[in-house]
Amino acid sequence: MKTFPFIYNEPKEFLSSLQPKQWADFLLGEINPRFSVTAIKARVVAVREETEDSKTLVLKPNWLWKGFRSGQHIPVTVEIAGRRVTRFYSLSSVPGEKHLSITVKRQKGGLVSNFINQNIKKGDLLELGEASGEFVLPQTLPSKFLFLAGGSGITPIHSILKQLQSLKYNGKATLLYFVRSFEDIILRSSLEEIAKQTGWLEIHYVFSDVPKEGYDSGFLTKEILQKYTKDLKSYSVYVCGPAPMQTKALSLLEGNEVKSELFMLPGQSALKVKKTGTVDVFLSRSHKTIQVKGERSLLEELEDQGIYPQSGCRMGICHTCVCKKTVGSVTDLSKGEVSQLGEENIQICVSRAESNLELEL
Template sequence: MKTFPFIFNEPRQFLSSLQGKEWADFLLGEINPRFSVTAIKAKVVAVREETADAKTIVLKPNWLWKGFRSGQHVPVTVEIAGRRVTRFYSLSSRPDDKLLSITVKRQKGGLVSNFINTNIKKGDVLELGEATGEFVLPKTLPSKFLFLAGGSGITPIHSILKQLEANQFKGKATLLYFVRSFEDIILRSSLEEIAKSTGWLEIKYIFSDVPKEGYDSGFLTKEILQKYAEDLKSYSVYVCGPAPMQTKALSLLEGNEIKSELFLLPGQTSLKVKKTGTVDVFLSLSHKTIQVKGERSLLEELEDQGIYPQSGCRMGICHTCVCKKAVGSVTDLSNGEVSELGEENIQICVSRAESNLELEL
């Protein structure tokens, strides 16, 4: 049973709390959970199993959805144990589809990815934000594409391939998809349908953990690139996958036109260090001081103490967790740089405490 979204002790307090948009949202939600004047709500119309640990969630958004470009990602908010949690997922559908979809792979330690795979079902309603990201097609298409995908990094690339198909692309595209085993190939039937119907897409699966006869094994190498993409300099390259794969690709393809979308598994932004003692973090908006070890990101260490600041991607991309640091020094985990002691905005998901801090939280 739903309750009013207000807490009050006297009628006067209740009347003063009646903000038009919040009240309208409550009433509209009683009529249809997808209705809202403030938030992008999307009803789950289908859930498709892609692999043993990945599912595609098909969504019908409300009228506040502004659309997206192939290759972009979207913030998805769910409620877990009474707490609203947001993560970013790439859209796997193409922009002119009537419905949109995200494809989510379980990650070890991934709070939201595991929740979505275990709990989300047809009829549920998710809250979305606006789509963002620059991992998109250029206005003028090149004649040759090389797509390098690792694991769930296939998701935005699948969207781009669907868009090229819709655009009746006439050039050539090669997809090298690095994945643990044949059973771990995400969106396989759709990828192969695109290749079959278009003729311009060549797909090569490379298995890192479980070899399969007739397929290459291992990781990204110069030899693999040269085997499937002659004259590398002539390709426009798109790379999406784990950090080690992306680092390798950028070094092997120096001089190419490259677009990249980095995704990190939980903990990969935490350059693990051991420290003795603690540092004080004063949260000026909450009027409280806590102690942290300064061994992991501020976001993680705050959450360990039951403090849950707004956050999204947890890897320094979305800027949802930006807050003002008034005093103190932090290390940027994305590049290892140590900040000055003065006032600046920081991303707490990729910042580690180096000294006593004052944060606007």
């Protein structure tokens, strides 16, 4: 029997083996590095210094960018020392503006936030992903909003406030912004401009580290909520900030409608424990066995040993880090649940080793 070559039997597979998209990307990239048919690439068209340790990058994405809703975040990928690293950042701009922007604050030990603040300049190219997240406005706007922001948690709230402004909102909104000092207020002039132009926004800064005359200092308490709200239960609340602030807010706002977005700092994985001894993790694709303590997330413990699996949000949202566990048990740090011993997909950024493991990595 006559056998036809691959090209006749499997025309689709043959065409895809030629990798036309990769070729198109290569050729388009020669014309303009922002052009691509596979990846959302964005040119940095401006860099604005917001505070001593935070910057806003104004970005012009290519045609693959599908837009976003105020309050959502995007994965941003940069190449650091030959390694592609992805982190999630909230958009601080508002849909409908000519360009989009992200505002990035340096985090202690934060690989990408430090890299962006130190190295990214006008003209550079970043790779983005699609926007996602449920920290967005509802269809029907409530008459009263309370926004609680902590540190760089102001960025999605800034976008939401600008969106309310463009929607000609005519209710009332109170922003309590908890930040280390007056100098650390991110996007201050823009926030105050919204308040001035609209008349419905009241802003109160609360300084945790460096008190300032005429301003509140300290952390989120019942007293401070009562000071700036009337009939707390009648507010629709949006909270974005570090984990301790979120936990406190949720406990003080029981009975309120609350939307919250967590900002987890590097090394701040929930449910850290102290353990004695180590367990073996066999990485079946790379045929390596390493020892981990099982005290932090598998992702962090692998990275400590120079192994860098794909990751994104590092807090169990984006699923970039999902891999198959074929043997052993882990604790899912997002739920506090210990898994079965058998085969399942796990998110290694929120999974801690409990026994010897075998992972498809």
